[in-house]
Amino acid sequence: MSFDTVKIRARVVPVTDRYHHGDLRRALIDAAVEAVGETGPSALSLRAVAKRAGVSHAAPAHHFGDKAGLLTAVAAEGFDRFADALDAAWDATGDFKAVGAAYVRFAIDNRAHFEIMFRPELIHEDDPDLHRAEARSRAALHRGAGAVEPEADYNPAALAAWSFVHGFAGLLIAGNFPQSVVDDPEAAFAAVGRYLRIGED
Amino acid sequence: MSFDTVKIRARVVPVTDRYHHGDLRRALIDAAVEAVGETGPSALSLRAVAKRAGVSHAAPAHHFGDKAGLLTAVAAEGFDRFADALDAAWDATGDFKAVGAAYVRFAIDNRAHFEIMFRPELIHEDDPDLHRAEARSRAALHRGAGAVEPEADYNPAALAAWSFVHGFAGLLIAGNFPQSVVDDPEAAFAAVGRYLRIGED
DNA sequence: GCAGCTGTCTTGACAGTGTCAAGTTTTTCC
DNA sequence: GGAAAAACTTGACACTGTCAAGACAGCTGC
Numbered sequence: 001m002s003f004d005t006v007k008i009r010a011r012v013v014p015v016t017d018r019y020h021h022g023d024l025r026r027a028l029i030d031a032a033v034e035a036v037g038e039t040g041p042s043a044l045s046l047r048a049v050a051k052r053a054g055v056s057h058a059a060p061a062h063h064f065g066d067k068a069g070l071l072t073a074v075a076a077e078g079f080d081r082f083a084d085a086l087d088a089a090w091d092a093t094g095d096f097k098a099v100g101a102a103y104v105r106f107a108i109d110n111r112a113h114f115e116i117m118f119r120p121e122l123i124h125e126d127d128p129d130l131h132r133a134e135a136r137s138r139a140a141l142h143r144g145a146g147a148v149e150p151e152a153d154y155n156p157a158a159l160a161a162w163s164f165v166h167g168f169a170g171l172l173i174a175g176n177f178p179q180s181v182v183d184d185p186e187a188a189f190a191a192v193g194r195y196l197r198i199g200e201d
Numbered sequence: 202m203s204f205d206t207v208k209i210r211a212r213v214v215p216v217t218d219r220y221h222h223g224d225l226r227r228a229l230i231d232a233a234v235e236a237v238g239e240t241g242p243s244a245l246s247l248r249a250v251a252k253r254a255g256v257s258h259a260a261p262a263h264h265f266g267d268k269a270g271l272l273t274a275v276a277a278e279g280f281d282r283f284a285d286a287l288d289a290a291w292d293a294t295g296d297f298k299a300v301g302a303a304y305v306r307f308a309i310d311n312r313a314h315f316e317i318m319f320r321p322e323l324i325h326e327d328d329p330d331l332h333r334a335e336a337r338s339r340a341a342l343h344r345g346a347g348a349v350e351p352e353a354d355y356n357p358a359a360l361a362a363w364s365f366v367h368g369f370a371g372l373l374i375a376g377n378f379p380q381s382v383v384d385d386p387e388a389a390f391a392a393v394g395r396y397l398r399i400g401e402d
Numbered sequence: 403g404c405a406g407c408t409g410t411c412t413t414g415a416c417a418g419t420g421t422c423a424a425g426t427t428t429t430t431c432c
Numbered sequence: 433g434g435a436a437a438a439a440c441t442t443g444a445c446a447c448t449g450t451c452a453a454g455a456c457a458g459c460t461g462c
Binding site: 043120121154156159164166170174176177180181191192193194198 | 360397
């Protein structure tokens with residue numbers, strides 16, 4: 001096997017790990033996210049994910065151990081992107097409401113990730129990578145909401161803010177809100193957010 | 202059929218439908234709730250539910266059509282009890298916060314029902330019985346939260362209150378809150394609820 | 403009081419599922 | 433260039449939801 005072949009491969013799939021498929025791990029996560037987006041997390045089939053990625057039905061197990069392992073990887077990726085989004089919103093505005101809006105926006109734009117992230121029975125909660133990513137999100141959220149109030153072991157203001165935005169996002173993507181809210185979530189969130197007593201007076 | 206027969210039957214099995222098993226429909230719903238409480242909604246197996254109720258594996262299909270049908274019945278029952286709980290809280294106190302506390306309490310005490318009620322991909326959303334029960338809950342919730350603000354097509358105050366309590370309940374039962382909150386949810390909800398600007402000034 | 407019928411449930415079968423053990427192929431390492 | 437490791441495939445297993453067909457009980461009409 002010549003060095004050229006490797007080089008060509010590396011140029012074709014410019015990702016961290018490389019092997020036969022190129023980056024099957026990546027491809028499987030993407031396929032899983034796609035499938036969850038279409039049919040929801042409960043109806044997800046490992047074999048369908050494998051077929052979507054063009055590999056045999058047992059290939060996912062090699063990378064993720066089992067179904068929950070694959071979903072754990074999706075959740076970890078979700079928490080990482082989530083932390084990025086929240087941090088970006090805070091850095092850009094320094095405003096709690098903007099972080100809340102980013103929270104809701106993330107849930108809408110990354111619905112598949114979001115649905116898995118907060119469904120503990122589907123994933124391996126003890127996964128170290130998941131923990132790391134989750135901690136990042138928690139920190140980002142705390143920075144946005146907790147900055148208003150002094151830090152504490154458990155911060156009621158942060159919990160209030162979290163409950164509020166999480167409930168709004170969850171009810172929204174589950175289809176519990178009227179069409180006008182779905183059509184313009186940002187405006188609705190701004191209107192509804194006025195009833196939260198945080199970051200003012 | 203004579204009127205007397207009905208009366209006697211009604212005393213033995215005081216439920217809507219009756220047949221061989223006594224009330225298999227009821228038993229299957231109970232078994233499903235039990236199973237969901239133990240393993241979560243995703244791992245629920247129709248055959249396991251049937252075994253738990255002591256009937257053949259295909260018996261549930263006769264009463265509920267399919268798996269989603271069984272879960273729909275659970276959700277409908279959940280929404281009915283939910284409406285009862287919220288109405289009772291409002292009638293007893295006339296206080297929005299008490300309705301919120303009842304919301305959280307219901308989620309904790311009826312975790313299996315609650316988890317299914319807000320997971321649309323698991324149930325038949327077009328089921329008329331579900332719709333009826335859901336409307337009852339919506340009305341009860343609106344009575345508790347919407348009473349504060351004037352009625353409208355879409356009431357921001359009601360949506361805010363709903364988002365807040367729903368998020369709190371959801372994050373709590375998903376294990377995202379610190380132990381102190383889990384140990385005394387009522388106290389935590391009262392503390393956190395102060396950050397919601399509803400029903401005051 | 404009995405034939406027929408409707409509703410309740412069982413049996414058996416089917417394709418599809420997750421997981422595991424064993425094999426095959428490719429890459430890496432020295 | 434050969435050995436070892438990694439990446440995947442193949443085949444099997446028990447289990448799942450769903451469907452068609454049949455068995456059984458209870459009620460209806462006479």
